[in-house]
Amino acid sequence: MTEAIDESVNFAGIVLRNPVLTASGTFGYGTEFAPFLDLEKIGGFVAKSLTLEPRFGNPPPRIAETPAGMLNAISIENVGVRAFLEEKLPALPDGVVVIASAFGTEPSVYAELAARVSEHPRISGIEINASCPHVKAGGIEFGQDPKLLGELVREVRRATTRPLLVKLSPNVTHIADMARVCEAEGADGISLINAVQAMEVDVETRRPVLSNILGGLSGPAIRPIALRMVWQVAQAVEIPICGVGGIMNAEDAIKFMLCGATAVQVGTANYLDPSSAQRIAVGISEYARSHGFKRVADLTGALETPRE
Numbered sequence: 001m002t003e004a005i006d007e008s009v010n011f012a013g014i015v016l017r018n019p020v021l022t023a024s025g026t027f028g029y030g031t032e033f034a035p036f037l038d039l040e041k042i043g044g045f046v047a048k049s050l051t052l053e054p055r056f057g058n059p060p061p062r063i064a065e066t067p068a069g070m071l072n073a074i075s076i077e078n079v080g081v082r083a084f085l086e087e088k089l090p091a092l093p094d095g096v097v098v099i100a101s102a103f104g105t106e107p108s109v110y111a112e113l114a115a116r117v118s119e120h121p122r123i124s125g126i127e128i129n130a131s132c133p134h135v136k137a138g139g140i141e142f143g144q145d146p147k148l149l150g151e152l153v154r155e156v157r158r159a160t161t162r163p164l165l166v167k168l169s170p171n172v173t174h175i176a177d178m179a180r181v182c183e184a185e186g187a188d189g190i191s192l193i194n195a196v197q198a199m200e201v202d203v204e205t206r207r208p209v210l211s212n213i214l215g216g217l218s219g220p221a222i223r224p225i226a227l228r229m230v231w232q233v234a235q236a237v238e239i240p241i242c243g244v245g246g247i248m249n250a251e252d253a254i255k256f257m258l259c260g261a262t263a264v265q266v267g268t269a270n271y272l273d274p275s276s277a278q279r280i281a282v283g284i285s286e287y288a289r290s291h292g293f294k295r296v297a298d299l300t301g302a303l304e305t306p307r308e
């Protein structure tokens with residue numbers, strides 16, 4: 001008989017049945033994926049970033065395929081915080097862990113969103129989207145300037161006692177410095193990375209492929225960048241990390257955990273196989289068992305590095 005293994009992890013005070021979450025913007029409001037996987041068999045999901053009012057995104061084309069990845073400039077199209085709390089959340093099965101994602105143009109807007117979602121008992125944590133690569137105001141402005149990022153985290157921290165995660169942008173020179181700012185201002189965890197700012201061109205039309213010109217690159221093409229950043233941040237801060245970027249299978253997810261991630265988020269893979277997150281959770285557990293780990297949590301930081 002194979003010995004049972006403890007699959008749960010504690011990520012920033014949120015107890016997850018396994019370390020696999022789905023990434024904001026790639027898993028709708030959860031219910032859309034219920035026909036494809038058992039929502040209660042994944043660690044949880046980060047809902048689409050919310051704004052105070054409903055918001056339409058960019059006009060099409062706003063998604064394009066690239067070698068080993070995808071380019072998007074959806075631009076935070078969402079139902080708004082009221083419809084999310086009153087209509088989307090109640091439609092989910094009771095056992096699903098939900099993390100809300102907040103987006104705004106001012107720290108006070110993020111703080112108001114955090115306060116509103118915190119009142120709802122179904123919300124386990126709040127992720128600040130300080131990193132959207134293709135919205136002109138907000139998002140990436142905060143994620144690229146350590147001073148603005150610090151002010152943002154401080155203001156949201158004052159607005160909620162719930163577990164607070166900050167999602168960092170890879171579009172910076174020193175990722176560890178950004179993570180240190182978040183830790184100093186009271187964040188409970190860091191998610192990284194958001195999409196890498198990118199563009200693509202159609203030579204026949206001589207136009208950018210996206211109406212917005214710039215977009216965010218995601219998928220396997222960015223995984224080694226994300227892995228490097230997770231590893232660097234793990235050396236720099238004590239707060240836990242959620243690794244995101246190009247995770248397509250269990251092996252990819254395990255790499256992030258070995259480099260220091262407590263949990264992971266699956267994004268672009270949901271477009272190829274909407275059941276990926278569940279499949280990845282099973283694969284992580286099998287790897288841990290077959291490699292002599294008693295708990296999946298023990299994979300975190302178990303990377304063997306060459307001696308100096």
Ligand SMILES: Cc1cc2nc3c(=O)[nH]c(=O)nc-3n(C[C@H](O)[C@H](O)[C@H](O)COP(=O)(O)O)c2cc1C
Nearest residue numbers: 023024025049072129193194218219245246267268
């Ligand atoms: C279509 C699409 C929409 C996204 N929307 C959001 C969003 O609303 N908020 C956010 O924080 N990240 C958003 N992201 C970024 C993902 O959550 C994730 O950080 C990124 O895609 C890297 O992970 P991946 O390579 O596994 O997709 C979006 C990504 C895609 C592909």
